[in-house]
Amino acid sequence: MSAREDVLQRVRAALGETGVGTTPAGRVGVAPAPVVVPRAYRVAGADAPGSAAVVEQLVDRLVDYRAHVHHVTDAELPAVVARLLDDLTSRDEDGNGAAGAEGSAAAAPAGATVVVPPGLDPAWLRDLDPAAVRHDSPDAPLTATALDETSAVLTAARVACSETGTIVLDAGPDQGRRAITLVTDVHLCVVRTDQVVQTVPEMIRLLAAHPERPQTWISGPSATSDIELDRVEGVHGPRTLHVLVLAAVAAAVPGA
DSSP: OOHHHHHHHHHHHHTTOTTSOOOTTOOSSOOOOOOOOOOOSOOSOSSOTTOHHHHHHHHHHHHHTTOEEEEEOTTTHHHHHHHHHHHHTTOOTTSOOOTTOOOOOOOOOTTOOEEEOTTSOGGGGTTSOGGGEEEOOSSSOOOHHHHHTSSEEEEOOSEEETTTTEEEEOOOTTTOOHHHHHSSSEEEEEEEGGGEESSHHHHHHHHTTOTTSOOEEESSSOEEEOTTOOEEESSSSOSEEEEEEEOOOOOOOTTO
């Protein structure tokens, strides 16, 4: 059997087609030959997950990728979300706003809307006008047109890798359907510092807890370059990415 045939057999087996192999659930066919995967690569970084070093490295990568980074605490997060949404209404004709400017908290004005997944922490929406919030869920999904008409999307994240500057969403309840973070033009993504690991293998091991979930890997705003290397943003997803780096909360003291 050629390598090509072996790969195709495993794909067909994973899809559950009869007579071509066995799925992980052992449903059909003959099991493919076991494969020994070399594990000689570096499986973990020198810096601990959530440490100041990995957070600093992640921020450095994200800024290099043209993402806007905001360091926030739990108490500050709702006001920062409201300010960023407010900023969307003051963009100029080129789509530029005061994204990085500091300002006072204010409720989002009429016209600025944000879509949120069903499991998002409601406290994050505390400073928003309820009329500005669009709720999306697998049971009641917004249409692509409705998403396109929404100003921004606010989600949590599953994990982030500092060495590559990559944030991954795995469609958990606080991250929602892939569509809400691909159609909407502005993404506000909250990453807790204790979700930041240094290397890709560390990130993959965490994602392996839910192999059935679709994943979205984000390294800065969506962008591509044409044959003359002219950068074009927003072709495959949001043109603007705000990453809200949320300081991890210390463990609660029993009885406090």
